[in-house]
Amino acid sequence: MTDHAPKKNEHYLATQVTEVVRNTLKNLVQKRLLPWPDIYSTEFWHVVHENGYDEIIIKKTEPPTVPSQVVEGFLEQTDQILDGVKDTVSSFTSDAKEHVDSITVGLKSLEQKIQHDQELKGKIKQLLEYNETLSVHIAQAEKEFMEQAGFIKGLQKKLRIDHLTGLNNHRALETDLIGEMAKARRYQFPLSIIMIDLDRFKEVNDSFGYRIGNNVLQKLADILRNAVREVDGIYRYGGENFVILIPHTNCRDGITLAERLRKRVARHVFTVKRKGHRLTVKASLGVTELNLEDTVDSLLIRADRALHKAKTSGRNRVVGLCGENSQSNNT
Numbered sequence: 001m002t003d004h005a006p007k008k009n010e011h012y013l014a015t016q017v018t019e020v021v022r023n024t025l026k027n028l029v030q031k032r033l034l035p036w037p038d039i040y041s042t043e044f045w046h047v048v049h050e051n052g053y054d055e056i057i058i059k060k061t062e063p064p065t066v067p068s069q070v071v072e073g074f075l076e077q078t079d080q081i082l083d084g085v086k087d088t089v090s091s092f093t094s095d096a097k098e099h100v101d102s103i104t105v106g107l108k109s110l111e112q113k114i115q116h117d118q119e120l121k122g123k124i125k126q127l128l129e130y131n132e133t134l135s136v137h138i139a140q141a142e143k144e145f146m147e148q149a150g151f152i153k154g155l156q157k158k159l160r161i162d163h164l165t166g167l168n169n170h171r172a173l174e175t176d177l178i179g180e181m182a183k184a185r186r187y188q189f190p191l192s193i194i195m196i197d198l199d200r201f202k203e204v205n206d207s208f209g210y211r212i213g214n215n216v217l218q219k220l221a222d223i224l225r226n227a228v229r230e231v232d233g234i235y236r237y238g239g240e241n242f243v244i245l246i247p248h249t250n251c252r253d254g255i256t257l258a259e260r261l262r263k264r265v266a267r268h269v270f271t272v273k274r275k276g277h278r279l280t281v282k283a284s285l286g287v288t289e290l291n292l293e294d295t296v297d298s299l300l301i302r303a304d305r306a307l308h309k310a311k312t313s314g315r316n317r318v319v320g321l322c323g324e325n326s327q328s329n330n331t
Contacts, residue, residue, distance in 0.1 A: 016053045023047045100135045104128065162236040164214055165221035173235040173243055177296050180233075180245055184290055191247050191290040192254035195303040196224075196261070198240040199282040199315040208279070212272055216281060223264050228257070243303070251289035251322035258285040258318040266316065282316035289322055 024044045033039050047053075107124050114120050160172035168176070177193075184191035198204075198220070205213040217240060224234050224242065233245040244261075246254055265283045272279060286306025290299060302321055310319040 020044060020047050020051075020053060023051075096138050097135065100131055100138070104131050107131070165218055165236050167221050167224075167242070168233060168235045170235065170237055173233075173237065173245075174296060176233055176235075176245065177299070180247055181290060181294070181296070181299070184247065185292075189248050190250040191245070192249045192251050192287060193290075193299065193303050194244040194246065194254060194258045194261070195237070195286045195300075195307045196242040196244070196258075197284050197307055197311070198265075199284055199311070201240040201281065204279065204281065208272055208277070212270075216270055219268070219270060220265065220281075220283075223268060224261065227261055227264055243300075251287060251320055254287040254289065255318055255320040255322075258287050258320070261285065262316065262318055284310035284315050285318045286310055287318060287320040287322075291323075 021044070024040065024047050027043055027047065028040065033043075107128050110124060114124075160168050160175075162169040180191055183189075198216070201213065201216075204216060217236075220242070221234070221236070224244065228234060228244060228246070231247060235243045235245075237243045244257075246257065249257070262283055262285055265281065268280065270279050270281070271277075284307060286303050286309065288299065288302045288306055294302075306319045306321040309321075310317050313319065
């Protein structure tokens with residue numbers, strides 16, 4: 001009998017979670033909100049407490065996340081729709097305003113010509129008031145549309161951000177790299193990239209837990225921000241892997257920057273307050289430069305190859321793949 005009890009409880013919990021998710025998404029649709037992680041999580045727990053789902057509350061079950069591809073796909077489609085109707089809305093509101101203004105001018109002119117017909121003057125006054133109300137509604141509709149468009153644009157910007165570190169994410173890297181490669185070729189300036197990976201980072205997570213590991217990643221993001229120019233792009237590529245785009249920089253200068261970054265990371269001491277420990281982490285870095293034949297994939301693959309060589313050569317070092325030559329800076 002006891003063998004079946006846990007399975008029954010698990011099934012009951014899964015049923016509750018499924019029901020909450022269904023109601024959560026339904027509520028978000030009614031409120032005209034997107035299932036963005038923060039919004040979705042807040043609404044999930046609102047539904048849980050509102051309906052008294054005790055099993056979920058007791059076990060503090062985390063809400064199942066909506067796949068990011070669903071949100072991204074929705075936003076992309078919405079953006080296309082907005083772009084398609086924006087001109088139409090602007091044209092319509094502009095024409096409507098002109099018509100309203102013309103009618104107002106005509107009515108006021110007519111009002112001046114019929115000073116003695118009080119009944120007709122009363123009707124003209126009603127039409128003028130209606131016209132003024134219509135004008136307010138048109139302006140309000142245009143304002144609401146632009147606010148919705150701005151909201152969608154804001155969500156699209158959030159799609160570019162890594163929520164843990166606040167850096168740009170993998171999606172943003174691929175988009176930006178296409179643009180930077182095109183500019184570098186058009187204006188004939190060098191473009192280099194640095195790929196960074198923390199050495200033995202799994203040991204940090206295993207020894208101190210993922211919360212401390214996340215703190216290390218956040219601090220690394222700060223170190224990188226403070227070490228590069230405003231024109232450089234910093235991206236969390238995934239896990240403990242980061243990429244820096246450095247326009248107007250050749251491979252040799254990219255290696256110099258990478259070596260500076262390596263030393264900054266190695267010197268930084270992370271304090272683990274809860275356990276009373278102090279720890280340091282090391283990083284391996286790979287550097288390469290755009291060439292004429294490169295695609296986005298080939299450039300990233302070569303940077304990854306340089307990073308891999310730094311790892312297999314002993315870690316905590318910089319390796320550059322510059323043209324046909326490989327350059328290594330040891331610890």
